[in-house]
Amino acid sequence: MGRPKKEHSxxxxxxxxxxxxxxDQDGAAALGVSRVARRLGIKPPAIYKHxxxxxxxxxxxxxxxWERYLTECQxxxxxxxxxxxxxxxxxxxxxxxxxTYPGRYQVMMQVQLQPQDPEPSVIIHKxxxxxxxxxxxxxxxxxxxxxxxxxxxxxIYGFIAIEQAGLMTIERSPDESYEVMLAGLLSAIATxxxxxx
Amino acid sequence: MGRPKKEHSxxxxxxxxxxxxxxDQDGAAALGVSRVARRLGIKPPAIYKHxxxxxxxxxxxxxxxWERYLTECQxxxxxxxxxxxxxxxxxxxxxxxxxTYPGRYQVMMQVQLQPQDPEPSVIIHKxxxxxxxxxxxxxxxxxxxxxxxxxxxxxIYGFIAIEQAGLMTIERSPDESYEVMLAGLLSAIATxxxxxx
DNA sequence: CACAATTAGTTAATAGTGTTAACTAAATAT
DNA sequence: ATATTTAGTTAACACTATTAACTAATTGTG
Numbered sequence: 001m002g003r004p005k006k007e008h009s010x011x012x013x014x015x016x017x018x019x020x021x022x023x024d025q026d027g028a029a030a031l032g033v034s035r036v037a038r039r040l041g042i043k044p045p046a047i048y049k050h051x052x053x054x055x056x057x058x059x060x061x062x063x064x065x066w067e068r069y070l071t072e073c074q075x076x077x078x079x080x081x082x083x084x085x086x087x088x089x090x091x092x093x094x095x096x097x098x099x100t101y102p103g104r105y106q107v108m109m110q111v112q113l114q115p116q117d118p119e120p121s122v123i124i125h126k127x128x129x130x131x132x133x134x135x136x137x138x139x140x141x142x143x144x145x146x147x148x149x150x151x152x153x154x155x156i157y158g159f160i161a162i163e164q165a166g167l168m169t170i171e172r173s174p175d176e177s178y179e180v181m182l183a184g185l186l187s188a189i190a191t192x193x194x195x196x197x
Numbered sequence: 198m199g200r201p202k203k204e205h206s207x208x209x210x211x212x213x214x215x216x217x218x219x220x221d222q223d224g225a226a227a228l229g230v231s232r233v234a235r236r237l238g239i240k241p242p243a244i245y246k247h248x249x250x251x252x253x254x255x256x257x258x259x260x261x262x263w264e265r266y267l268t269e270c271q272x273x274x275x276x277x278x279x280x281x282x283x284x285x286x287x288x289x290x291x292x293x294x295x296x297t298y299p300g301r302y303q304v305m306m307q308v309q310l311q312p313q314d315p316e317p318s319v320i321i322h323k324x325x326x327x328x329x330x331x332x333x334x335x336x337x338x339x340x341x342x343x344x345x346x347x348x349x350x351x352x353i354y355g356f357i358a359i360e361q362a363g364l365m366t367i368e369r370s371p372d373e374s375y376e377v378m379l380a381g382l383l384s385a386i387a388t389x390x391x392x393x394x
Numbered sequence: 395c396a397c398a399a400t401t402a403g404t405t406a407a408t409a410g411t412g413t414t415a416a417c418t419a420a421a422t423a424t
Numbered sequence: 425a426t427a428t429t430t431a432g433t434t435a436a437c438a439c440t441a442t443t444a445a446c447t448a449a450t451t452g453t454g
Contacts, residue, residue, distance in 0.1 A: 009402055009450090034440055044441075046403050054441060110307055112362045121366055128367075144377075146369045150356065151378040158355020159347065165309045169318055170325075172343045180341075180389060181348040187388035188381030206421090206431055230412060241412075243432050251412060 010040060012050045012060070019061045023103040031058055031107060062111035063119045065104050069097060070126050086134035087189075091156050091182045098160045109161060127153070138193040148189050155185055207237060209247045209257070216258045220300040228255055228304055259308035260316045262301050266294060267323050283331035284386075288353050288379045295357045306358060324350070335390040345386050352382055 018039045022030035030036075033054045037044040051057045073093055080086060098105040113120040131149050140148060159178060168174045215236045219227035227233075230251045234241040248254045270290055277283060295302040310317040328346050337345060356375060365371045 032440070033442085042402090043404065045405090045443080048442075049402055109358070109362075113364065115363050115366045120364065124364065124367060143369055146367060147374045147377040150359070150365070150371075150374045151352065151381055154355030154359055154378065155348065155352040156355070158351030158353070158358065161306070161355065161358065162347070162351055165306075166311065167317060167321065168347070170321055170343060172340055174347075177344045177347045180344040181351065181385075184348055184382075184385030184389055188378075188385040191384035192377060192381055231410075239431090240433065242414080242434085245413075246431055 010042070010050065015040065015047060015050045015057070016061050016064050019057060020065065020104070023061070023107055024101060027103045028106040028110070030103070031061060031111075033057065058107070058111045059113060059117070062107050062113065063117070063123070065108050066123045067119075069104075069108065070123065070130070072097070074130065087131075087152065087186060088182045090130075090134060090152075091178070091185075094156050095160055095178060098164065102164060105160065105164070109157065135189065138189055139196065140189075140193055141196050144192055144196060148192060151188065152185055155181060207239070207243075207247065212237065212244060212247045212254070213258050213261050216254060217262065217301070220258070220304055221298060224300045225303040225307070227300070228258060228308075230254065255304070255308045256310060256314065259304050259310065260314070260320070262305050263320045264316075266301075266305065267320065267327070269294070271327065284328075284349065284383060285379045287327075287331060287349075288375070288382075291353050292357055292375060295361065299361060302357065302361070306354065332386065335386055337386075337390055341389055341392075345389060348385065349382055352378060 015036060019031055019036045022035055022039050026035070030039075033047050034044050036057065037047050047057065051060060073090065076093055077086060077089055080089060115121075128145065128149055131152065132145055135145070135148065159181060162168065163174050168177075212233060216228055216233045219232055219236050223232070227236075230244045231241050233254065234244050244254065248257060270287065273290055274283060274286055277286060325342065325346055328349065329342055332342070332345065356378060359365065360371050365374075
């Protein structure tokens with residue numbers, strides 16, 4: 001058999017969509033050439049017509065997941081009043097996201113993006129803009145904002161990673177620890193803000 | 198050939214040691230049954246005489262790495278005076294460790310430990326004891342200490358993870374951001390401490 | 395419309411991974 | 425001295441990624 005009808009042929013986006021569906025269903029391990037091909041009903045080599053190789057499939061999928069996460073995040077928090085509380089809500093949104101889609105979260109974390117691609121920096125700048133909004137109460141210089149973004153992201157993503165790795169077996173509710181951490185981050189931001197005056 | 202002389206036969210620890218050597222040399226991807234077997238000069242199935250399967254090899258290696266990291270950390274910071282500054286030093290030690298042994302760090306992060314094993318909880322308690330020392334200036338309840346430990350670990354490990362994932366391309370020195378974060382964490386801890394009075 | 399070019403898929407083949415089963419012979423225990 | 429244990433072996437199977445050669449349907453152009 002040769003090339004099928006146009007309407008039945010696949011696009012790069014279809015492949016990525018299938019990859020994400022697989023991740024949701026079977027976890028991050030489903031993100032591979034064979035698994036995705038099987039899910040699409042094609043043979044593994046056909047994947048290479050749409051993406052350079054397996055690593056490219058992983059990167060492209062991770063980038064798409066980051067973008068979806070960001071837009072979903074913005075949509076969810078769009079209506080809320082812009083207060084410092086927004087940071088806490090960002091924290092909760094992210095943790096809920098990770099609980100709802102553990103596979104997606106794992107992929108977003110462990111697939112390392114190449115700085116050569118333009119997408120990662122776009123994502124970072126979007127995140128930066130979003131945080132600037134959420135932290136408009138504090139007077140922060142541009143560099144301080146970067147520092148704060150790095151700290152907030154590190155804390156949130158680190159916390160969830162540790163939680164998902166099964167390292168919170170000790171007797172203390174992760175929910176409450178998370179709440180304490182988010183509050184702590186706010187006071188840390190306040191301190192950083194004061195340093196600029 | 199059959200069983201070799203006792204002195205030439207391998208122990209479980211030898212296998213793990215070879216795995217770590219491979220990780221240091223070729224990165225986290227070297228942590229597999231085949232690669233480790235090749236390094237030991239034996240055939241892959243022989244590994245199963247020492248460890249249940251590939252996943253067990255990964256877990257056992259990760260646990261050993263955690264233990265070594267902890268003892269090395271304690272040794273390095275043993276002589277220093279016990280001040281709040283110790284937390285910053287812990288932060289720097291960990292980041293240096295991750296830079297010196299990126300493969301080890303990756304394995305420690307991405308291999309998810311099972312709560313069934315006793316080792317992980319031992320590790321957690323060691324970390325807890327260490328942090329209690331480092332934070333003896335603050336008056337913290339036991340639960341607060343757990344919260345603080347989770348926050349500090351999340352922030353440090355998250356920061357390094359983001360850095361190693363290549364997500365700090367924006368123009369701002371990661372070193373300085375890290376310094377700001379560690380200082381911020383201290384003020385966050387101070388705030389948490391006040392809540393108990 | 396017809397013919398050429400493109401291309402999304404195929405099969406075949408290679409190399410790597412993890413794992414199980416059956417076996418072998420050296421070391422150990424009785 | 426004999427029996428048992430066991431660290432290794434080989435053989436086999438399943439799965440993964442990847443390349444090369446091919447095929448035929450679609451698309452573009454005279």
